[in-house]
Amino acid sequence: MSPIQCSLSVPTQSKTPQFDLKTYWTTLTQEINQKLDQAVPIEYPDKIYEAMRYSVLAKGAKRAPPVMCVAACELFGGNRLAAFPTACALEMVHAASLIHDDLPCMDDDPSRRGQPSNHKIYGVDMAILAGDALFPLGFRHIVSHTPSDLVPEPQLLCVIAEIARAVGSTGMAAGQFLDLEGGPNSVEFVQEKKFGEMGECSAVCGGLLAGATDDEIQRLRRYGRAVGVLYQVVDDILEAKMMKSKVDEEKKEKKGKSYVAVYGVEKAIEVAEELRAKAKKELDGFEKYGDSVVPLYSFVDYAADRGFSFGESS
Amino acid sequence: MRYSLLGNGKRMCPILCIASCELVGGDEELAMPLACALEMVHAMSLIHDDLPCMDDDDLRRGKPTNHKVFGECIAVLAGDALLSLAFEHIASKTKNVSPDRVVRAIAELGSAIGSRGVVAGQVVDIDSEGKEVSLKTLEYIHVHKTAKLVEASAVCGAIVGGADVAGIERLRKYARSIGLLYQVVDDILDVTKSSEELGKTAGKDLASDKATYPKLMGIEEAKKFAAKLVYQANEELASFDSAKAAPLYHLAKYIVRRQN
Numbered sequence: 255m256s257p258i259q260c261s262l263s264v265p266t267q268s269k270t271p272q273f274d275l276k277t278y279w280t281t282l283t284q285e286i287n288q289k290l291d292q293a294v295p296i297e298y299p300d301k302i303y304e305a306m307r308y309s310v311l312a313k314g315a316k317r318a319p320p321v322m323c324v325a326a327c328e329l330f331g332g333n334r335l336a337a338f339p340t341a342c343a344l345e346m347v348h349a350a351s352l353i354h355d356d357l358p359c360m361d362d363d364p365s366r367r368g369q370p371s372n373h374k375i376y377g378v379d380m381a382i383l384a385g386d387a388l389f390p391l392g393f394r395h396i397v398s399h400t401p402s403d404l405v406p407e408p409q410l411l412c413v414i415a416e417i418a419r420a421v422g423s424t425g426m427a428a429g430q431f432l433d434l435e436g437g438p439n440s441v442e443f444v445q446e447k448k449f450g451e452m453g454e455c456s457a458v459c460g461g462l463l464a465g466a467t468d469d470e471i472q473r474l475r476r477y478g479r480a481v482g483v484l485y486q487v488v489d490d491i492l493e494a495k496m497m498k499s500k501v502d503e504e505k506k507e508k509k510g511k512s513y514v515a516v517y518g519v520e521k522a523i524e525v526a527e528e529l530r531a532k533a534k535k536e537l538d539g540f541e542k543y544g545d546s547v548v549p550l551y552s553f554v555d556y557a558a559d560r561g562f563s564f565g566e567s568s
Numbered sequence: 569m570r571y572s573l574l575g576n577g578k579r580m581c582p583i584l585c586i587a588s589c590e591l592v593g594g595d596e597e598l599a600m601p602l603a604c605a606l607e608m609v610h611a612m613s614l615i616h617d618d619l620p621c622m623d624d625d626d627l628r629r630g631k632p633t634n635h636k637v638f639g640e641c642i643a644v645l646a647g648d649a650l651l652s653l654a655f656e657h658i659a660s661k662t663k664n665v666s667p668d669r670v671v672r673a674i675a676e677l678g679s680a681i682g683s684r685g686v687v688a689g690q691v692v693d694i695d696s697e698g699k700e701v702s703l704k705t706l707e708y709i710h711v712h713k714t715a716k717l718v719e720a721s722a723v724c725g726a727i728v729g730g731a732d733v734a735g736i737e738r739l740r741k742y743a744r745s746i747g748l749l750y751q752v753v754d755d756i757l758d759v760t761k762s763s764e765e766l767g768k769t770a771g772k773d774l775a776s777d778k779a780t781y782p783k784l785m786g787i788e789e790a791k792k793f794a795a796k797l798v799y800q801a802n803e804e805l806a807s808f809d810s811a812k813a814a815p816l817y818h819l820a821k822y823i824v825r826r827q828n
Binding site: 297298299301302303306350351354357359360377378379380382383385386387388389390391393394397398402406407408410411412414415417418419421422423427430431434435 | 668
């Protein structure tokens with residue numbers, strides 16, 4: 255699939271040297287997938303674990319939150335082993351919120367990540383419970399698997415608080431609620447909350463695990479938020495372009511707020527470029543860390559340009 | 569969130585948490601954030617439990633259930649938000665407790681509410697509908713749906729109160745007994761009381777042919793079992809200072825004698 259360029263002709267100040275993001279990403283996700291498989295083994299009662307595994311181990315999952323977390327940790331010279339449990343937890347919590355998002359009483363999505371939604375296979379009751387189980391499993395996994403010699407307990411508590419805040423009533427839950435019930439002018443808020451939060455949270459957790467300073471954490475926060483929203487805005491743009499070329503009138507009105515639907519493609523592209531520049535500007539502040547910042551730059555470019563494909567989307 | 573959290577709950581889990589903390593020499597303030605978090609996760613599991621696709625209950629604690637008032641979508645989200653708020657609250661608001669103890673408390677709570685705790689109980693409960701249920705399965709359901717969280721309440725209180733391993737284990741066993749006791753008494757009350765007295769839909773178990781202790785054992789045996797659980801609970805308290813343990817003795821007594 256050839257990359258669909260969405261950027262305007264204005265060249266961006268790109269500092270990204272040649273970096274094989276695809277290999278970096280696929281090797282890292284292989285390790286993460288392995289750890290996730292071990293983290294959710296099947297026990298009695300089997301069905302709930304099957305439902306949990308179905309969503310967490312979905313082949314179409316891109317693993318953006320865990321990869322972001324590991325990369326942010328390594329930026330400061332942190333050890334991957336310190337980050338893996340949190341990376342897995344982020345994916346569990348992410349999967350949980352997607353399961354609930356897809357429920358009939360919510361977005362009512364029949365498919366997710368290239369396969370039927372959890373409730374379509376296991377039923378609505380099991381889907382609710384699978385989500386309810388994945389949230390606490392995430393927190394439990396962090397505290398039981400993070401080596402205490404690598405991450406002191408106070409920092410672990412900050413990570414827990416950060417993830418809990420990001421998915422809660424001031425974070426993703428707020429975004430989801432407004433996505434379904436808010437007016438069109440809430441689209442920025444929704445984008446920030448639904449997608450910005452996860453990006454922000456993942457980057458911040460990585461920094462916390464590595465012992466970054468408060469200023470560095472704030473910088474990561476702004477970076478992560480920008481990348482998260484950028485990814486979604488570009489998703490909206492690509493979807494709008496695909497729909498135009500298909501002239502698919504039967505395509506169901508997407509429930510929820512799309513930046514493009516509210517402001518149009520031109521403005522959306524402008525916003526995407528602003529976000530790209532903003533994310534990179536934050537990373538400029540990490541110059542002293544040398545090459546370990548390169549993966550984080552490449553995430554920005556990938557979010558904007560989609561230089562390669564993983565197969566099925568979202 | 570507030571509707572369910574601040575409704576008329578008995579607050580058994582928070583109270584047990586604080587009582588355990590004080591029993592082992594801690595202050596109420598040490599345990600308060602945990603106590604509140606326990607109530608949040610309890611409220612959350614009730615909200616989700618009452619949903620149409622789950623138990624489909626219209627009444628809870630004497631009032632319309634959350635989804636009846638706010639709709640299913642908000643009820644799901646409110647539950648999710650209470651769950652995360654609980655962990656955020658513990659992690660960020662617990663003061664004057666060593667971080668490693670807070671971490672242990674979080675591990676304990678995480679274990680009690682997920683697929684090894686409340687959710688496991690709910691899954692087996694759903695799976696058992698319309699089937700012959702053995703006493704063993706019934707106990708599994710009640711231990712996981714109810715007793716695990718009660719257990720976690722006492723254990724978390726003991727952890728932040730500074731208890732040693734032996735003390736924590738005794739409180740764990742005490743709480744496990746009264747947690748199960750609570751459910752046995754619940755089953756007995758469902759047979760013997762009306763909706764008004766209970767504050768929730770009565771006779772439901774009978775109507776739905778759900779397995780209960782009275783159904784599997786007979787009412788008299790169920791009452792004897794309840795008495796045995798009280799005895800077991802009290803045994804665990806024997807090695808603690810009896811004045812400090814008084815609230816816990818009385819809690820067990822209250823559970824077995826309550827009328828709703």
